[in-house]
Amino acid sequence: MEPMPKRRKGSASGLRTSTAKRLRAGCSLPRVASGSPGEVVCHRCTLQNPTPAQCCAACGASLADWTCPVCTLINAPAVDCCAACDTPRKGVRAQLLPQLLLPTMDSNCVVLPPQLDLAPRVSLVFLHGFCNTAEMYSESEAFTLFRCQGLRVILPTAPLQRITAHGGQVQNAWYDYLTDHDGALEDDIDDRSLHATQQRLQAIVDAEAALMGDPGRVLLGGASQGCCAAFDAFARHPTRIGGFVGFVGHPLKSTPLHSSLQRDVPCSFFNAAADDTMQTHWVLPAIRRLHAAGWTKVSIQVADGADHGTSDELENEWMDSFLAGVFKHL
Template sequence: MASTSMPPKRRGSASGFRAYVAKRLRAGRQILNVVCQRCTLRNASGALRCAACDAALANWTCWTCTLINTPAADCCAACETPRKSAQARPLHSSVPYSDANSVVLSPQLDLAPRASLVFLHGFCNTAEMYSESEVFTLFRCQGLRVILPTAPLQRITAHGGQKQNAWYDYLTDHDGAQEDDIDDGSLHATRRRLNMIVDAEAALMGEHRKVLLGGASQGCCAAFDAFARHPARLGGFVGFVGHPLKTTPLQSSLQRDVPCFFFNAAADDTMRTQWVLPAIRRLAAAGWTRVNVEVADGADHGTSDELENHWMDSFLAQFFASL
């Protein structure tokens, strides 16, 4: 287990680049000037082809090996697939399964997707919490596609039957002192829904190992349950301020040698590290070999955007390096 404090924001850092990219994209502006690599003409913002020589201006992604090639390349530098071959089809020709209550964040800069991350929000929240977040921006500029489902409204037994957006029903409320009992039926419904989304994303990506699962708080717990039980080997898991549920089977999982990152907060009163960290350590005892745990000093359950950016970057940087 590693203990980390939040690094300072530096000029020119990944955090600063993310903010710059997000600001310009929200304003509908291009990230870079559009300069033709063939004749060097500076074209108008948003141009797809050069006004002087008709050369393509945008980088393109090979659909055979996913290498990002320069605009001047007529075939892939890695596998020599022709740019205009049948495999180099536009992204919009592939229509994945559409979850009716999900937000989809496509890769930035018109890149073809290289990997998909299905990420679940916390208890009482919705997908909108992350739909405008900068947490994914840096890697969306490298081909990350993000799926943000919203949990259904359901009655919470421990809260007197009050309806909340939740991935499963809480039967008890121990106020953070220990893990609560939950309703298996509502968790099963979430798992079934996530399996459909994951399998559809795997069909779009070409393989399950390019699909990642993750979530925050209750979303972390529900996502890890679906991750551990999935019948195909996935690409990885990332969880914020959450833990494996005590009802999630561990020893029979196909994910035991897949990278799993848990990021927790030392001052968390909602999911206290006194019992959360032992819950995560059960993974090693069950034969999980690639579990990473970090605890942020001074942070509580309501983590900052900057801290979540740092956590997500740590996870995705290692995953993208393996592609």
């Protein structure tokens, strides 16, 4: 079972380096005319904005200095945490999902709409890991490039439930763990709690399919426990949908594979070679079971030196790799 994760803080320099790599890999961003005086480059997505602009036209990042609410230090736009007291900068991009698009029980979902007032072309429902909430990914840079091309992102929060393997401790979780093998092998889980998540995700996917006008434009994915839960819902969904992306996770042993309608749909798993929480000696065979069950479009990538915590920059690269393939075939 995965331990309670720490929230990562991506550095501004790391984001700039990652964005440069992503652009060199062929991912483009809309740009205004360059070379004229009075432009400011966004520290997040590198779009050149006219100097009167207060926010980036592509990703919504602030282009102005900001004042720390705790110590009142004035910080530069590229800084995400106060240089004096490390207080994180307040985010402004997360929005509650409108009630007409999701059932009432999912009013706490977060939606990241496409940038530049674009109409949504593809919807990605992405699940956070164990002990987290939608806030974990509500300001993630992993989605920025493709939100500028029409990507809509739905971030549900897992319900609070008692974890049997933790003595009944209450955590945000997509399902209950019955055992804790400390990463050495797959844990046993409570099927009823998993079924509740599967039913919830089916309703979300169906609502997004209605919005998109095509279930083939709806994607499912997640990280860690969220990867496992999302793949279970993906494999069980009664309609063929657009694809799956998973970080540091695996198909659950209880997930039906042979009868799934998704066996010819693109599935990408990204794992970490030094993962102690979901160790590759059993995780990779679990993923390879898909090939034996007739799944024809499964991709597996393992990052050398990375552990279960990964990094913002690595998850950016993983998400770009998956979404580039999806958008290429729209």
